[in-house]
Amino acid sequence: xxxxxxxxxxxxxxxxxxxxxxxxxxxxxxFALVPLYEVFCQVTGINGKTSDTAAIYESIEVDHSRxxxxxxxxxxxxxxxxxxxxxTRKVEVYPGEMNQVDFYVKNNTHKDYVAQxxxxxxxxxxxxxxxxxxxxCFNNQPLAAGxxxxxxxxxxxxxxxxxxIKFFTLQYTLYDVTASAEGxxxxxx
Amino acid sequence: MSTxxxxxxxxxxxxxxPSGIKRWLFTTNHKDIGTLYLWFAFIMFLTxxxxxxxxxxELFQPGLQIVDPNFFNQMTTVHGLIMVFGAVMPxxxxxxxxxxxxxxxxxDMALPRMNNWSFxxxxxxxxxxxxxxxxxxxxxxxxWTFYAPLSTTYSNDTTALFVFSVHIMGISSIMGAIxxxxxxxxxxxxxxxxxxxxxxxxxxxxxAFLLIAVMPVLAGAVTMVLTDKFFGTSFFNAAGGGDPVMFxxxxxxxxxxxxxxxxxxxxxxxxxxxxxxSRKKLFxxxxxxxxxTSIALLSFIVWAHHMFTxxxxxxxxxxxxxxxxxxSVPTGVKVFNWVATMWRGSLSFEVPMLFALxxxxxxxxxxxxxxxxxxxxxxxxxxxxxxVVAHFxxxxxxxxxxxxxxxxxYWLPKWTGKMFDVTLAKWHFWCSLISVNVLFFPMHFVGxxxxxxxxxxxxxxxxxxxxxxxxxxFAFGLSQLIFLALLIKACRKHGEPVSDQVxxxxxxxxxxxxxxxxxxxxxxxxxxx
Numbered sequence: 168x169x170x171x172x173x174x175x176x177x178x179x180x181x182x183x184x185x186x187x188x189x190x191x192x193x194x195x196x197x198f199a200l201v202p203l204y205e206v207f208c209q210v211t212g213i214n215g216k217t218s219d220t221a222a223i224y225e226s227i228e229v230d231h232s233r234x235x236x237x238x239x240x241x242x243x244x245x246x247x248x249x250x251x252x253x254x255t256r257k258v259e260v261y262p263g264e265m266n267q268v269d270f271y272v273k274n275n276t277h278k279d280y281v282a283q284x285x286x287x288x289x290x291x292x293x294x295x296x297x298x299x300x301x302x303x304c305f306n307n308q309p310l311a312a313g314x315x316x317x318x319x320x321x322x323x324x325x326x327x328x329x330x331x332i333k334f335f336t337l338q339y340t341l342y343d344v345t346a347s348a349e350g351x352x353x354x355x356x
Numbered sequence: 357m358s359t360x361x362x363x364x365x366x367x368x369x370x371x372x373x374p375s376g377i378k379r380w381l382f383t384t385n386h387k388d389i390g391t392l393y394l395w396f397a398f399i400m401f402l403t404x405x406x407x408x409x410x411x412x413x414e415l416f417q418p419g420l421q422i423v424d425p426n427f428f429n430q431m432t433t434v435h436g437l438i439m440v441f442g443a444v445m446p447x448x449x450x451x452x453x454x455x456x457x458x459x460x461x462x463x464d465m466a467l468p469r470m471n472n473w474s475f476x477x478x479x480x481x482x483x484x485x486x487x488x489x490x491x492x493x494x495x496x497x498x499x500w501t502f503y504a505p506l507s508t509t510y511s512n513d514t515t516a517l518f519v520f521s522v523h524i525m526g527i528s529s530i531m532g533a534i535x536x537x538x539x540x541x542x543x544x545x546x547x548x549x550x551x552x553x554x555x556x557x558x559x560x561x562x563x564a565f566l567l568i569a570v571m572p573v574l575a576g577a578v579t580m581v582l583t584d585k586f587f588g589t590s591f592f593n594a595a596g597g598g599d600p601v602m603f604x605x606x607x608x609x610x611x612x613x614x615x616x617x618x619x620x621x622x623x624x625x626x627x628x629x630x631x632x633x634s635r636k637k638l639f640x641x642x643x644x645x646x647x648x649t650s651i652a653l654l655s656f657i658v659w660a661h662h663m664f665t666x667x668x669x670x671x672x673x674x675x676x677x678x679x680x681x682x683x684s685v686p687t688g689v690k691v692f693n694w695v696a697t698m699w700r701g702s703l704s705f706e707v708p709m710l711f712a713l714x715x716x717x718x719x720x721x722x723x724x725x726x727x728x729x730x731x732x733x734x735x736x737x738x739x740x741x742x743x744v745v746a747h748f749x750x751x752x753x754x755x756x757x758x759x760x761x762x763x764x765x766y767w768l769p770k771w772t773g774k775m776f777d778v779t780l781a782k783w784h785f786w787c788s789l790i791s792v793n794v795l796f797f798p799m800h801f802v803g804x805x806x807x808x809x810x811x812x813x814x815x816x817x818x819x820x821x822x823x824x825x826x827x828x829x830f831a832f833g834l835s836q837l838i839f840l841a842l843l844i845k846a847c848r849k850h851g852e853p854v855s856d857q858v859x860x861x862x863x864x865x866x867x868x869x870x871x872x873x874x875x876x877x878x879x880x881x882x883x884x885x
Contacts, residue, residue, distance in 0.1 A: 175542055175543075178542050179466050179467065179538050179542055182537070182538050182541055182542065183467070183534060183538060186534045186537060186538070186568055187534070189568050189569070190530055190534075190568050190571075190572050191572070192572075193568070193569055193570070193571075193572035193573055194572035194573075194575055194576055196572075196573065196576075197572065197573040197574075197575070197576025197577060197580075197606060198576055198580075200573075200576075200602075200605070200606050200609070201580075201591060201602065204599070204602050204605060205599075208599075211669075213668065213669050213672070214599060214601065215667075216599075219597075244595070283595050283596075285594045285595065289667070290669075291667065291669065292669065340594070342594065342595030343595070344595050344596070347588060347596065
């Protein structure tokens with residue numbers, strides 16, 4: 168009997184350890200979902216995020232057989248007092264051809280701000296084919312009080328863009344990242 | 357097992373059993389802990405119910421009259437949290453504590469000391485959560501689903517307390533689940549093979565696996581909310597490269613298995629009650645086990661049906677739509693089996709059977725509205741309306757909670773040794789049944805007409821229905837006081853003594869031990885035929 172109960176206790180211990188391992192594993196899995204989600208979205212482009220690094224334009228054949236209409240929408244997040252607009256609201260481009268669109272920003276306040284623009288393409292699948300060689304959204308954009316600026320964005324549309332997409336929208340949202348940008352500067356200093 | 361040791365065990369238990377409050381604080385007895393869980397769940401059910409009364413009083417007529425919108429939001433949020441984590445889940449854990457050892461012929465749960473802990477941290481968690489309501493800025497007001505950025509950018513500092521209390525609730529249910537799994541794996545009486553286990557044990561085993569798989573994911577989600585809010589991380593903050601939609605993916609990866617955690621034990625309860633009062637064996641025992649397993653597995657691949665309107669690609673919407681509809685197949689198997697069990701049985705309608713029958717009909721109504729919500733194109737209309745509120749209250753109130761009430765009425769005579777007050781029980785059943793339908797059925801109509809959920813005010817055309825809904829709500833709330841009176845009477849051991857079997861037609865190990873169930877059962881393992 169004593170032996171039996173010892174056995175069952177050590178059996179219990181082993182099983183508990185296995186189950187605790189599952190629990191810890193699943194807690195880790197919740198955090199693993201973050202990079203997994205990112206990779207999944209990058210591969211499929213379903214969350215409409217464009218790449219955050221510059222694409223390199225190699226001379227590719229321009230597809231003159233179809234035109235793609237791209238609309239630009241700008242908005243500022245709640246509590247971000249800048250003026251922000253696209254100089255061109257809508258462009259029609261051939262896939263493979265280089266284009267430039269300028270964005271105008273003005274810090275209308277008496278305070279210095281650092282902004283971060285976050286892009287979003289709709290429909291999301293088009294994001295994979297929107298290749299930017301230069302974009303203000305790759306970096307933080309600081310503006311002193313009252314300062315204004317023209318921010319360029321150069322891009323081409325990949326000719327591989329699915330045929331059924333004739334029109335897409337690129338939206339930029341400006342976020343106020345002054346606090347965290349200063350934090351980084353202070354850490355580096 | 358030698359007789360000498362058994363007697364030694366006995367002496368040990370009886371001589372050191374403390375009395376009064378210490379008995380309950382330090383108890384490691386599965387029956388005591390089961391009782392604690394059940395009373396705690398009932399107190400939380402009344403607390404969360406009181407919040408529902410505040411919500412329905414505010415919605416009795418259009419316009420803002422009783423509470424301000426921020427407090428209204430706190431009420432909807434905390435009502436949801438309390439009912440899910442404080443009422444339904446602890447009630448099922450309490451039933452598991454009482455019944456699983458008795459059903460498999462074990463003397464107690466495998467890890468009795470941990471069992472004590474997993475209960476006693478639960479009141480702490482809810483004290484923290486409820487205390488936050490009285491603090492500056494109030495408690496959580498972002499809905500029980502705590503979507504980012506509502507819970508990160510737009511919440512107040514008591515969010516930290518919300519996060520800690522959810523952590524503690526999670527730890528409690530994980531410990532409870534581990535205990536159930538270890539008990540079922542290692543403590544079954546000789547001869548109690550897997551396919552001889554009662555379905556309540558089976559469904560709880562599968563529920564316990566779901567719990568240890570997804571409660572840690574919830575813990576991860578609240579931790580991310582905590583660090584996003586207080587420590588400057590950007591899991592869900594777009595400005596820092598995060599994605600608020602990802603919150604919904606992580607949350608519902610936990611959330612969908614969670615809804616099955618709240619219904620699978622109910623399936624086990626109904627599968628115990630229906631055969632007893634039909635005086636037949638359960639139809640399709642094996643298919644019940646397989647159906648439960650399929651539901652549990654499918655629950656991991658349907659989460660995004662909560663998110664059809666977030667702008668997913670069509671391919672993903674189709675996948676989640678079909679996967680969701682697939683779940684109705686094993687669920688249909690279950691409903692079919694219960695009906696087939698009753699077919700040509702010699703039925704009698706004692707109170708547990710009444711609740712079980714109400715469960716089968718009303719849970720199926722909730723299941724059908726769920727099937728409607730699964731259809732992506734129409735979900736765009738139903739999303740975040742009262743139709744959704746109607747759906748999940750049918751499956752949770754007339755589903756999970758009716759099954760818990762059925763279970764309490766079914767096993768209460770075994771626990772106390774006395775028959776409960778049948779007249780009060782019938783009043784409780786009929787009042788609950790009528791009022792719950794007055795309460796939740798019209799919500800389908802206002803939902804289809806476009807009334808949004810979680811809003812303290814509404815357009816004038818919804819006024820009549822809302823008046824009915826509120827009246828139904830008050831009546832349902834009051835009906836539960838009948839239940840309270842009945843339970844107090846039962847605990848004071850009023851009523852006729854019952855036989856060991858209690859119900860004619862009841863089968864299983866728990867009906868072979870004396871009534872009331874002795875403090876220690878199966879010190880010597882029973883013989884399984």
